Amino acid sequence: MSAAAEPVRREPTRGQVISAGAGSLIGWAFDLFDLFILLFIAGTLGQVLFPVHSPTLSLASVYASFAVSLLMRPLGGALFGRLADRRGRRLTMLVTVSGVGLATALMGVVPTYAAAGALGPVLFVLLRLVQGLLVGGVVASSHTLGTETVPSRYRGLVSGLVGGGGAGLGALAASVLLLVVSAVFPGPEFLVWGWRVMFFAALPAAALALVVFSRLQESPMWAESNTGAAGAPAIDHHGATGADVPTGIRALSSPTYRRVVLTSLLVVFGGAAQYYLTSGYLPTFLDKINGMDGTSRGMVMVWASLAILPACTLAGHLSERWGRRPVMLVAGAVNLVALPLLVRVLSTLSGEDTVAVTVVAIVLAMLSNAAYAPVVIFLNERFPTKIRATGTALTWNIGFALGGMTTTLVSAASPTVADIPSRLMWSLAAVAAVFVIGAFVCPETRGNLDRSAGDLHAGHRAGSTLTEEKQP
Numbered sequence: 001m002s003a004a005a006e007p008v009r010r011e012p013t014r015g016q017v018i019s020a021g022a023g024s025l026i027g028w029a030f031d032l033f034d035l036f037i038l039l040f041i042a043g044t045l046g047q048v049l050f051p052v053h054s055p056t057l058s059l060a061s062v063y064a065s066f067a068v069s070l071l072m073r074p075l076g077g078a079l080f081g082r083l084a085d086r087r088g089r090r091l092t093m094l095v096t097v098s099g100v101g102l103a104t105a106l107m108g109v110v111p112t113y114a115a116a117g118a119l120g121p122v123l124f125v126l127l128r129l130v131q132g133l134l135v136g137g138v139v140a141s142s143h144t145l146g147t148e149t150v151p152s153r154y155r156g157l158v159s160g161l162v163g164g165g166g167a168g169l170g171a172l173a174a175s176v177l178l179l180v181v182s183a184v185f186p187g188p189e190f191l192v193w194g195w196r197v198m199f200f201a202a203l204p205a206a207a208l209a210l211v212v213f214s215r216l217q218e219s220p221m222w223a224e225s226n227t228g229a230a231g232a233p234a235i236d237h238h239g240a241t242g243a244d245v246p247t248g249i250r251a252l253s254s255p256t257y258r259r260v261v262l263t264s265l266l267v268v269f270g271g272a273a274q275y276y277l278t279s280g281y282l283p284t285f286l287d288k289i290n291g292m293d294g295t296s297r298g299m300v301m302v303w304a305s306l307a308i309l310p311a312c313t314l315a316g317h318l319s320e321r322w323g324r325r326p327v328m329l330v331a332g333a334v335n336l337v338a339l340p341l342l343v344r345v346l347s348t349l350s351g352e353d354t355v356a357v358t359v360v361a362i363v364l365a366m367l368s369n370a371a372y373a374p375v376v377i378f379l380n381e382r383f384p385t386k387i388r389a390t391g392t393a394l395t396w397n398i399g400f401a402l403g404g405m406t407t408t409l410v411s412a413a414s415p416t417v418a419d420i421p422s423r424l425m426w427s428l429a430a431v432a433a434v435f436v437i438g439a440f441v442c443p444e445t446r447g448n449l450d451r452s453a454g455d456l457h458a459g460h461r462a463g464s465t466l467t468e469e470k471q472p
Contacts, residue, residue: 016217017150023216024146024162025169027093030209031138032170034104034131037198040178040283040301044195048112049121068125069132070401076136077393082248084140084389088226089148089219092389093141094210099134101206103127108199140393142166143376148221148385152450153320159380160316160373161309167369168308171279175305177201179298190294221449225385251387252394260382261395263442267328268379268399270435271372273406274335277428278368279304281407282361285346285424288417292351300358304365311366312373319374325444328378331371332436338367339432340425347421371435381448406431 038045076096084092107127111120146158177198185194252261286292286300319327342364349357376392383391410427414420 016220017154019215019217020149020219021146021154021158021161023093023213024142024158025166026209026212027097027138027142028162028166029169029173030097030205031100031135031142032167033173033205034100034170034202035135036171036174036280037104037177037202038128039280040174040297041195041198042284043287044191045124048114048191048195049110049124050113069128069135070404072129072132073136073139073397073401074394076133077139077397078249078390079133080137081140081390081393083137084144084393085222085248085387089141089145089222089389090213090216092137093145093216094213096134096137096141097206097209097213100131100138101202101209103131103134104202105200107131108196136393136397139396140389143392143396144222144380144389145216145219147377147380147449148219148388152447155377155380155449156320156324156374156446157313157317159319159375159377160312160314160370163376164312164316164369164373165309167275167279168305168312168365171308172302172305173205175298175301179295179302182294182298221385248387248390249394252391257383257387257391261391263438264379264382264395265399265402266434266438267442268372268375268396268438269402270332270431270433270438271328271375272400272403273431274339274368274371274403274428274435276404276407277410277424277431278339278364279308280404281410281424282365285343285420286351286357286361289347289420290349290351290357292354292357296351296354300354300361303358304361307362307366308369311370315370315373316377319377320446323444323446324374324378324381325439325442327374328371328439329436331367332432332439335367335371336429336432336436339364339428342367343421343425343428371432377449378442378445381445403431 080092080096083095104127107124110123110127113120142162146162147155150158181194181197181201182190185192185197251257282304283297283301286297292300315327315331342360346357346360346364349360351357375396379392379395380388406427410420410423413423
């Protein structure tokens with residue numbers, strides 16, 4: 001490459017680093033906030049939108065609407081990932097977050113089954129499909145902008161902060177909202193107006209997020225890869241020209257990246273399923289198994305959500321020191337045993353034993369969420385800048401779509417409510433095992449963001465990504 005074609009690389013300012021990290025965190029937290037609203041009021045929605053004879057089938061119907069929207073996320077990842085790779089991470093975040101807020105708020109105006117029959121659940125599912133498409137697009141920007149902007153020594157930390165901490169903050173916001181709305185609309189009133197207000201809250205939350213995003217600057221890595229010297233082709237951050245790196249689904253389906261996507265999916269699915277079967281299923285478990293009222297459930301989820309942030313940030317940072325693969329292997333092995341045991345303990349506790357329930361819920365949430373804290377940067381490091389948003393978003397969304405279906409399977413596989421704990425225990429053991437297998441077959445990726453595209457491609461053609469590179 002000639003000297004004239006070298007892009008001018010500028011170190012991001014402190015303000016740019018802070019705004020990029022905060023923007024990625026808030027963007028993902030906002031979307032998890034919208035998703036948690038549904039999970040937190042699944043029991044209520046089952047009564048007003050999906051009334052059936054069996055309580056577990058009613059729950060399964062609600063979770064099925066959740067799973068259906070998850071199926072749209074890979075499509076959203078492909079569409080908006082392409083947009084993020086071609087037009088930038090910042091624009092994609094602005095478009096998708098706005099859309100998610102509007103789609104979620106509209107769920108609050110759908111008619112109940114009693115008022116309009118099947119029209120209510122049909123409209124609800126359609127809005128869930130739109131929401132799923134847009135949430136899939138948010139991943140393309142929120143999971144790349146921060147890690148591409150911060151210095152290399154903070155990438156693992158930002159991965160944990162965004163991927164896991166964003167989930168914790170989203171759950172925390174939804175928990176606080178549940179507490180407030182349950183107090184304002186207690187008992188039967190929640191069935192009339194409370195659940196609608198929960199969805200309406202997404203609109204002001206989206207407006208607040210957009211205020212924060214207005215200060216965002218574009219990812220410097222993406223900017224470098226799309227601006228070259230006058231008359232020269234754009235240069236990828238890894239050193240390749242646009243002609244060297246195919247883009248979009250065409251690149252990901254090529255022999256070079258097919259194995260990368262498939263092996264990464266084992267890790268993402270295993271981590272996602274642990275998340276959905278613990279943090280995602282916990283509000284329903286506390287309601288149906290422990291018999292806790294809305295206020296008590298909200299308080300338990302607040303403390304559990306607060307604990308997720310430091311746990312994920314620490315796990316992500318440790319992956320920068322010890323490597324992505326060792327941290328994921330250790331976390332997965334621990335969860336293979338610990339998560340089923342914690343569910344067993346939780347199932348024996350009464351809802352009145354608030355302290356014990358809270359402690360178990362905190363440990364459960366910390367362990368399950370910390371496992372996938374390095375996954376954001378792990379995925380980023382498996383793809384060059386030209387296809388990073390598409391590759392990360394598509395792999396993440398497919399894995400989370402499959403993982404999100406496990407909540408439906410647990411409910412549907414439980415003949416009675418009393419059968420839920422045992423089904424949940426076996427499911428957690430199985431998905432933790434998948435996570436460990438995925439981490440084992442995948443190579444170490446730490447340092448790949450700064451390697452040359454030529455080396456990255458050579459490693460992929462050899463059947464794996466690059467081996468570990470020590471960072472200064």
